Amino acid sequence: MxxxxxxxxxxxxxxxxxxxxxxxxxxxxxxxxxxxxxxxxxxxxxxxxxxxxxxxxxxxxxxxxxxxxxxxxxxxxLESPILLQPAELPLLTSYKNGHDIKERLTIFSNEFFEIRKSPTAGWGAFASKKLYQGDQILVEKALYHAIYADVTTSVRSLPEKERLIANDMFGHKGRDGETHEEAVWNTNAFAAYVPSKSGYKRNMPGLFAVAGRFNHSCLPKIDYKYRASHESLVFTVRDWVIEEGQELTISYGQDPSVLYYKYGFICECGHCRRFDPRKSEWS
Structure with missing residues (x-):
C-alpha cells in the first residue's frame, strides 16, 4: 500500500x-x-x-x-464505527391498482444498492454504484427479536405496518405444522447475541426486512455482523470491488444440504458441491 x-x-x-x-x-x-x-x-x-x-x-x-x-x-x-442511519422499512412486494394486484419492481433503495426482482432467486440486492471493500452499505434494526417458540405471538403483536412487512417475506416450511410466521423467521432470521440480565450474551435472532432479501452465495460479496451496542445488523462489502449492477450476496452457511432443507433451495452459486436431494440419506 x-x-x-x-x-x-x-x-x-x-x-x-x-x-x-x-x-x-x-x-x-x-x-x-x-x-x-x-x-x-x-x-x-x-x-x-x-x-x-x-x-x-x-x-x-x-x-x-x-x-x-x-x-x-x-x-x-476497535471496530469500524456505525456510519449510516438505520434503514427505513421496505415497501410491500405488491400493491392494489384498482381491482388488480400489481407486483413492484423495487421495494427498497439507498445510495449503495436496491432490492428488486432477481433473475434467479425471487428478490435480491443489486449495487447501485461501484462499491469497494470496507464500504458500509446497510445498518438495520430488527422488526422484532424472538426465540422460535415465541415467534407467532411476537409477529401478531407488531403494529400493522411492521406485521404486514414481516408476513410479506418468503418462508420455507421445513417443519410439519409450522405457521407462516415461524417459517418466515426460520428462513430469514439473523443471529443476534444480546446481553442478558446475568451479563452473558444470548442468541435472540432478529427478523430484518431489508437484510432478509439478500440472496446466498458460498463465495459472498458482503459480510455482516450484529452490533449489540447499536442493536443493529451491519452489512459491509467483502469483495475488493463490486461493479454497479452486480448482485450483492451473503452466506447462509456452507453446507449445501442445510441450504436445501432449511431454506428450500439447491445452491447454484458455482462455488460449492451441488446438492442432489435424490442421493440424500433424508430422502
Whole structure:
C-alpha cells in the first residue's frame, strides 16, 4: 500500500460514508488505524472538523461522539464505527391498482444498492454504484427479536405496518405444522447475541426486512455482523470491488444440504458441491 498522503476532506464526498478501502481521513493530529470486519484497512482522522463531517457524511451520530468512542476503546478492540442511519422499512412486494394486484419492481433503495426482482432467486440486492471493500452499505434494526417458540405471538403483536412487512417475506416450511410466521423467521432470521440480565450474551435472532432479501452465495460479496451496542445488523462489502449492477450476496452457511432443507433451495452459486436431494440419506 502506498504511503499515506494528505487528501482534501471533500475528496471522499462521492462515497458519503467515507470509509472505502482506499479513502483516508488525513489531518494534522492523531490517526488511529482500525480493522474493518472484512479485513480491509482504513484510517480515521481524529482531527477532521466535526461540523464539516456532519454536513457531508451520512453519519449515525455526530463525528465528535464517534471520535470519543474510538479514544475510549483499547486499540485491539476497535471496530469500524456505525456510519449510516438505520434503514427505513421496505415497501410491500405488491400493491392494489384498482381491482388488480400489481407486483413492484423495487421495494427498497439507498445510495449503495436496491432490492428488486432477481433473475434467479425471487428478490435480491443489486449495487447501485461501484462499491469497494470496507464500504458500509446497510445498518438495520430488527422488526422484532424472538426465540422460535415465541415467534407467532411476537409477529401478531407488531403494529400493522411492521406485521404486514414481516408476513410479506418468503418462508420455507421445513417443519410439519409450522405457521407462516415461524417459517418466515426460520428462513430469514439473523443471529443476534444480546446481553442478558446475568451479563452473558444470548442468541435472540432478529427478523430484518431489508437484510432478509439478500440472496446466498458460498463465495459472498458482503459480510455482516450484529452490533449489540447499536442493536443493529451491519452489512459491509467483502469483495475488493463490486461493479454497479452486480448482485450483492451473503452466506447462509456452507453446507449445501442445510441450504436445501432449511431454506428450500439447491445452491447454484458455482462455488460449492451441488446438492442432489435424490442421493440424500433424508430422502
Amino acid at each position: 502506498d504511503s499515506i498522503k494528505p487528501f482534501p476532506f471533500r475528496v471522499i464526498h462521492h462515497q458519503r460514508q467515507g470509509m472505502a478501502r482506499d479513502d483516508y481521513f488525513v489531518g494534522f493530529q492523531v490517526c488511529k488505524k482500525f480493522h474493518i470486519d472484512t479485513h480491509g484497512l482504513a484510517f480515521l482522522d481524529l482531527a477532521v472538523e466535526d461540523e464539516l463531517a456532519n454536513d457531508i457524511l451520512s453519519l449515525s451520530k455526530p463525528l465528535e461522539e464517534i471520535k470519543a468512542e474510538f479514544l475510549d476503546t483499547g486499540f485491539g478492540k
